[in-house]
Amino acid sequence: MTITQLPSTHEGERPDDVECGDLCRPQDLARSVDVSGLVDRKNGLVDRAIFTDRKLYEQELARVFATSWLFLGHIEQLKKPGDFFTTFMGEDPVIVTKDKSGRIRAYLNSCRHRGARVLRADYGATRAFTCTYHGWSYDLEGKLISVPNEEGYAKIDWDRDKWGLVEVAQLDTVYGLIFATWNPEAPPLDEQLGDMKYYMRAFLGRDPEGTTVVGGITKWVLKGNWKLAAEQFGTDWYHVNMSHASALMVLSPTGKGPKAEIANTPGRQYSDERGNGTGFPTHPKSRFDAQPVHEYYDYDELRERLGQAAVEGPMTTGHATVFPNFSYLPVNGSIRVWHPKGTEEMEIWSWTVLDKGMPEEVREAQRLYNLRTFGPSGIFEQDDGENWSEVQAISHGWRTNTVPLNYQMGLGSEREDGVYPGETSELYSDAAGRKFYARWAELMNTPAWHEKEAEQ
Ligand code: FES
Numbered sequence: 001m002t003i004t005q006l007p008s009t010h011e012g013e014r015p016d017d018v019e020c021g022d023l024c025r026p027q028d029l030a031r032s033v034d035v036s037g038l039v040d041r042k043n044g045l046v047d048r049a050i051f052t053d054r055k056l057y058e059q060e061l062a063r064v065f066a067t068s069w070l071f072l073g074h075i076e077q078l079k080k081p082g083d084f085f086t087t088f089m090g091e092d093p094v095i096v097t098k099d100k101s102g103r104i105r106a107y108l109n110s111c112r113h114r115g116a117r118v119l120r121a122d123y124g125a126t127r128a129f130t131c132t133y134h135g136w137s138y139d140l141e142g143k144l145i146s147v148p149n150e151e152g153y154a155k156i157d158w159d160r161d162k163w164g165l166v167e168v169a170q171l172d173t174v175y176g177l178i179f180a181t182w183n184p185e186a187p188p189l190d191e192q193l194g195d196m197k198y199y200m201r202a203f204l205g206r207d208p209e210g211t212t213v214v215g216g217i218t219k220w221v222l223k224g225n226w227k228l229a230a231e232q233f234g235t236d237w238y239h240v241n242m243s244h245a246s247a248l249m250v251l252s253p254t255g256k257g258p259k260a261e262i263a264n265t266p267g268r269q270y271s272d273e274r275g276n277g278t279g280f281p282t283h284p285k286s287r288f289d290a291q292p293v294h295e296y297y298d299y300d301e302l303r304e305r306l307g308q309a310a311v312e313g314p315m316t317t318g319h320a321t322v323f324p325n326f327s328y329l330p331v332n333g334s335i336r337v338w339h340p341k342g343t344e345e346m347e348i349w350s351w352t353v354l355d356k357g358m359p360e361e362v363r364e365a366q367r368l369y370n371l372r373t374f375g376p377s378g379i380f381e382q383d384d385g386e387n388w389s390e391v392q393a394i395s396h397g398w399r400t401n402t403v404p405l406n407y408q409m410g411l412g413s414e415r416e417d418g419v420y421p422g423e424t425s426e427l428y429s430d431a432a433g434r435k436f437y438a439r440w441a442e443l444m445n446t447p448a449w450h451e452k453e454a455e456q
């Protein structure tokens, strides 16, 4: 496996939904590298350059993040018109708000004048977004409504309507989660998720009333490429017994860690061609939920409504990634996004999700359980973060960087199992990892809509 062609320096294309006048980026700013030699799905091999190469990272922003559906937040973060929160899509800062009609909208958080952010707060409520640099102001519909001292300038012939905030191309919600994409050609969110929705429902559809989020968003920075985390949540149950040995001992009633029957947990791992993946034990003793939460659920009712397989599988101690960078842990009530911050760092944003019907004491038990296990200092979270940072830290060594990584576990074991939708493999498998990187490579090798437009 060798890198056959390195990309040039910077993105040469731009979408045509903004006013560009006679601006025309020269084609030699265009960059693309054929990554076929970096991801070998058939043999389960991955070249470490995909975690370290800055040029590949820039291509990733333009072809993976720009084209995919990305998680923004939970609908409960926006109660009424004017409520907002800010987040990122890839490295792009965005505002998510409810307009006057109550519709959820998302805009690039960058002033059309000189590019400063028009909103610096994490969340709040407002009537307009006013830039603190020169004071341009935009309404909840993204329209430019105020240009201070405009009359002080010699009059120019311009169309103010063309200088509103740049809006995402598509926005949709599923089980209370808000997703958006810059890509006008992206297939609907429903299609991107496909069978993944069945697995998400086992977590987010337990309460017919839906879910809510509590405790704000916990945010922390971690050394390591974002893909290491996203991939692990999609495919990796294998690390649990080793990496989390001490945490499992703490949780085990005997203090000795899980017995062999649980350590070698039977279970299934779902994966699809769109890069989504989730794994879950099907052993009845593999449920590590907080006691008050466990006692809260009426499992017979859940079995009736969601099906036996969902309750005994994806509702247990599982893990999941919706491609590219949204992940969740059903039993901990954790949803999180891995924001890319260059090749070396990620920012983790994590929420605690609760069923709306949960009484206060159950909510609090779930919130604390999530914090203790998968908060930034959680007993499991620290183990995972340490691994990703460790892998990243040494990956720049020349020899290290040239040695491929192994994703061969369970090669060829994916099949339709007759119980769970889509293709599944054993729980201990790299199937979802192979498909995660195959999807990544497919997008990296496909000119995005904005590049195609630039070519025309
Ligand atoms: S940069 Fe926003 S008003 Fe000038």
Ligand SMILES: [Fe+2]
Pocket (backbone or CB within 6 Å): 239, 240, 243, 244, 380, 384
């Ligand atoms: Fe883990």
